[in-house]
Amino acid sequence: MATLFLVGGCSDEPEAKRPSPAAPTASSDQPTRTPAAQPPSLDLPENAQILVAETTGTKDQELPEFTPEEGAYTLYAACEGKGKVSIVDRDSSNPHPVACGGVPTVGVIHVEKKTQHLKIQVAGGTPAWKIAVISGNHQP
Known part of the structure; x- marks a missing residue:
């Protein structure tokens, strides 16, 4: 708004010809939404072979x-x-917890070279999560 007033105040046009700044309008039809929590960045290593691209969800x-x-x-x-x-x-039924609250979890899993089947499980709320899987041992 300040920019509009500065630009409008420096014009050589008479005040009657200057466009008036539009006042913001609120729509009572639209509900107010609180932004959902966003998980922090994963900071994946460069040039790593991605096995599962960054995936996000809440369930x-x-x-x-x-x-x-x-x-x-x-x-x-x-x-x-x-x-x-x-x-x-x-x-397996052995869950590995992910730390919430801004601290990424990084873990190396040693397995046979066979197809892996992972699932994300959420309990007690709807936290926003993000996960990626890369090939090899990439300890930070």
């Missing part, structure tokens, strides 16, 4: 299947908001 989700080439893969995960997020191998 349970199965990740695409992948096969690590090097006998290990590195998980990068983060979440923000209320609730708990875990990564579960669909062939």
Whole structure:
């Protein structure tokens, strides 16, 4: 608004010919929305072989299947908001928790070179989560 007044105040036109700045209008039809929590950046290593591209969500989700080439893969995960997020191998029932609150979780998993099946599980709320999987051992 200040820019409009400065530009309008410096014009040589008579005041009657200057356009008046439009006043912002509020629409009572539109509900006010609070922005959803966004998970922090994962800071993936450059030139890494991506097995599962950055994926985000707020509820349970199965990740695409992948096969690590090097006998290990590195998980990068983060979440923000209320609730708990875990990564579960669909062939096992042992959940691996993801730390919420701005601190990314990074873990190296050593496995045979076979197809992997992971699932994100959310409990106790709707935290926003983000995960990516890259091939090999990429400890920070």
